Amino acid sequence: MITSSADILACPADGQALKLNGRALICPRGHNYDLARNGYCNLLLAQHKSSLDPGDSNDMVIARRRFLNAGHYAEIAERIYHLACTALNDNSQICAHVVDAGCGEGYYLESLASLAQKHQRPSNLALAGMDISKWAVKAAASRAVGASWVVASNRQPPFLPHSVDLILNIFGFPHWGGFSTILSKRSHVLLVDPGPEHLIELRRIIYPTVREAPPVNLGAAEQAGFSLEAEHTVHYEMHLETPQIIQDLLLMTPHHTRIPRERRMGVAALEQLSVTVDVVLRLVGSSRQSCFN
Secondary structure, eight states, rough: EEEEEEEGGGOOOTBHHHHHHHHEEEOOOOOOEEEEETSOEEEEOGGOOOOSSOOHHHHHHHHHOOOOOTTTHHHHHHHHHHHHHHTOOOOOTTTTEEEEEETTTTHHHHHHHHHHHHHHHSOOOOEEEEEEOOOHHHHTSSSSOOEEEEEOOOOSOOOOOOOEEEEEEEEEOOOHHHHHHHHEEEEEEEEEEOOOOHHHHHHHHHOSSOOOOOOSSHHHHHHHTTTEEEEEEEEEEEESHHHHHHHHHHHTTGGGGGGOOHHHHHHHSSSSSEEEEEEEEEEEEEETTTTTO
């Protein structure tokens, strides 16, 4: 059964449990957060914003939705599902709370829900997605999955202490202090990061020189009490058949803000492009626990 994680949402102002009251979430001390028309809630306080409109722009969100809905990263989504099953070690009597931290427009959380229903494993999931971009969360809330969607940051995740069993952080920015606060005792974080060859053909068009850098190291995770439990690589060649999908890929990556005008024109002139997908998935858990016990 797939449900939302509304029952573990916490007030960003004081950490108290939020309860639904009509079209708003309210905490015992009276802080009130209105639900948008399609059900998401903005729990990002003004003092926690780095800009007036933080995170991905609406154009980036639209491009990412087109690209992901075309199935180009479906293999990544499937591997995420299998590692999530490993982490949660399904117990049909327990509802596992999963938070997608940096959920974007919701593709991966919807895929997780769809695959769980298809394989009937894990049996009970309560899902939530959060992103600092209001445009991303607004788009995610239109996905056909019964999750809670909130505008929030990884630094101040609006969930009750020790209430979350698995955090997904997909091409995102983990904040181990924020994550540690909300994770339960037997919990895990699933990191998805670019590998050394990820999109290397596109990067060679954009940059004069290209460095094949490894994924971000886990030093900060280890300092926060986590250790690596499983690691997998997804590696394949992706064929982009139209100029639109090539532009969508560029726009949904950080590269679009760094590309010089003349090289942008070169990418725009491409009719087709074959690109390497090289992604590293790492499951980390508490140094005192192991999902393989």
